[in-house]
Amino acid sequence: MKIVVDENMPYAQELFSRKGEVVRVPGRPLPVDELQDAQALMVRSVTPVTTQLVANTPLAFVGSATAGTDHVELADLEAAGVAFSAAPGCNAIAVVEYVLSALLLLAERDGYALCDKTIGIVGVGNVGSRLQARCEALGMKVLLCDPPRADRGEKEDFLSLESVATQADILTFHTPLIKQGAYPTWHCVDRDLLEKLPLGCVLINACRGAVVDNQALKQVLTERHDLSVVLDVWEPEPHLDQQLLAQVDIATAHIAGYTLEGKVRGTTQLYEAWTAFIGQPESIALSELLPQPDISAVDVTGEFSQSLLKRLAHLVYDVRRDDALLRLHIADEGGFDRLRKQYQERREWSSLTVSCSDVSTAERLRQLGFNTLYCA
Ligand SMILES: NC(=O)C1=CN([C@@H]2O[C@H](COP(=O)(O)OP(=O)(O)OC[C@H]3O[C@@H](n4cnc5c(N)ncnc54)[C@H](O)[C@@H]3O)[C@@H](O)[C@H]2O)C=CC1
Numbered sequence: 518m519k520i521v522v523d524e525n526m527p528y529a530q531e532l533f534s535r536k537g538e539v540v541r542v543p544g545r546p547l548p549v550d551e552l553q554d555a556q557a558l559m560v561r562s563v564t565p566v567t568t569q570l571v572a573n574t575p576l577a578f579v580g581s582a583t584a585g586t587d588h589v590e591l592a593d594l595e596a597a598g599v600a601f602s603a604a605p606g607c608n609a610i611a612v613v614e615y616v617l618s619a620l621l622l623l624a625e626r627d628g629y630a631l632c633d634k635t636i637g638i639v640g641v642g643n644v645g646s647r648l649q650a651r652c653e654a655l656g657m658k659v660l661l662c663d664p665p666r667a668d669r670g671e672k673e674d675f676l677s678l679e680s681v682a683t684q685a686d687i688l689t690f691h692t693p694l695i696k697q698g699a700y701p702t703w704h705c706v707d708r709d710l711l712e713k714l715p716l717g718c719v720l721i722n723a724c725r726g727a728v729v730d731n732q733a734l735k736q737v738l739t740e741r742h743d744l745s746v747v748l749d750v751w752e753p754e755p756h757l758d759q760q761l762l763a764q765v766d767i768a769t770a771h772i773a774g775y776t777l778e779g780k781v782r783g784t785t786q787l788y789e790a791w792t793a794f795i796g797q798p799e800s801i802a803l804s805e806l807l808p809q810p811d812i813s814a815v816d817v818t819g820e821f822s823q824s825l826l827k828r829l830a831h832l833v834y835d836v837r838r839d840d841a842l843l844r845l846h847i848a849d850e851g852g853f854d855r856l857r858k859q860y861q862e863r864r865e866w867s868s869l870t871v872s873c874s875d876v877s878t879a880e881r882l883r884q885l886g887f888n889t890l891y892c893a
Pocket residue numbers: 584585586605606608609612639640641642643644645662663664665666691692693694695700701702723724725749750771772773774775
């Protein structure tokens with residue numbers, strides 16, 4: 518059995534080679550000749566999966582180690598009789614911690630307390646709901662927009678996009694990219710919405726570039742200097758608009774989901790889905806694979822504060838690293854994809870054990886995602 522896997526999928530070689538021959542390939546562009554005798558293909562978001570790609574191949578299963586599936590023509594795969602699995606939620610914590618790293622930075626720069634702010638979360642799925650929990654633990658007011666969930670009658674208090682966008686100090690997007698149907702998200706942040714954002718609003722896009730009309734954003738940013746913007750995703754990738762990049766406050770190369778934990782969960786979720794598909798189900802514990810982090814423990818004396826949280830969060834991951842790298846390398850040929858392929862290891866907050874001399878600080882940091890100990 519031949520299994521073709523994207524080379525940017527940690528531990529894929531080790532796991533999939535338990536069952537067959539593994540061939541690692543670049544995802545953009547994918548060497549299609551390798552599919553001529555392959556039974557399974559494991560991709561990432563950079564590989565469009567179309568009828569054309571799978572036609573005249575023996576592929577029975579395609580997996581994508583991602584949350585988003587807009588690069589996959591799902592109906593065509595089904596019509597071609599090819600099974601599919603994504604990796605829902607695998608990197609949700611990574612995106613949440615990316616957003617919080619950025620917010621802690623902007624709050625310090627502009628001198629405000631996050632607990633005085635209202636955040637509007639658009640798309641309240643795996644990422645949005647975890648972000649909601651962490652923002653509530655920070656004492657922020659949280660407004661939610663998720664029309665599909667609202668229409669299913671779920672019990673949260675959901676608002677319309679316009680209502681959230683006009684009330685929130687921080688507006689962050691965590692929806693799939695959807696072009697058609699009842700709940701489209703393509704260009705849902707358009708000129709009209711951008712003009713309605715409150716004075717000094719922070720706009721964050723860490724879902725898919727085209728959820729925000731990038732040309733409209735570029736234009737509005739020449740007129741409104743009060744907005745702060747964080748973009749991890751762009752329209753289009755990898756050839757983003759460098760003028761827009763220069764206008765935004767934090768700019769990264771679609772790496773919000775790139776913690777080691779997030780990527781490894783992506784691989785293990787696909788391995789589990791595929792082994793179930795071939796009738797030899799296996800489950801893999803993350804702890805079997807993850808190495809010890811570079812920094813695994815710190816001691817904290819004193820009480821919880823935003824400044825303490827920022828120092829701890831940025832000890833694990835400071836978004837300025839990725840912002841600097843993108844600005845430095847965006848003009849290089851292949852720079853965007855190289856930054857993603859050669860991504861420096863990044864861990865999740867839970868990889869850090871924080872020993873606290875104050876019980877309420879330990880509890881607060883635990884709610885915010887750290888591993889904590891109370892040492893009287
Ligand atoms: N920058 C990055 O590295 C990453 C980006 N993503 C992107 O973020 C998206 C969200 O990720 P998850 O939370 O894991 O997905 P999810 O599928 O768990 O949640 C998406 C939520 O968006 C809601 N939604 C759908 N249409 C909507 C609309 N028109 N308006 C408001 N809400 C709507 C859904 O009902 C659902 O609750 C993914 O589809 C992917 O495109 C995900 C992970 C990493």
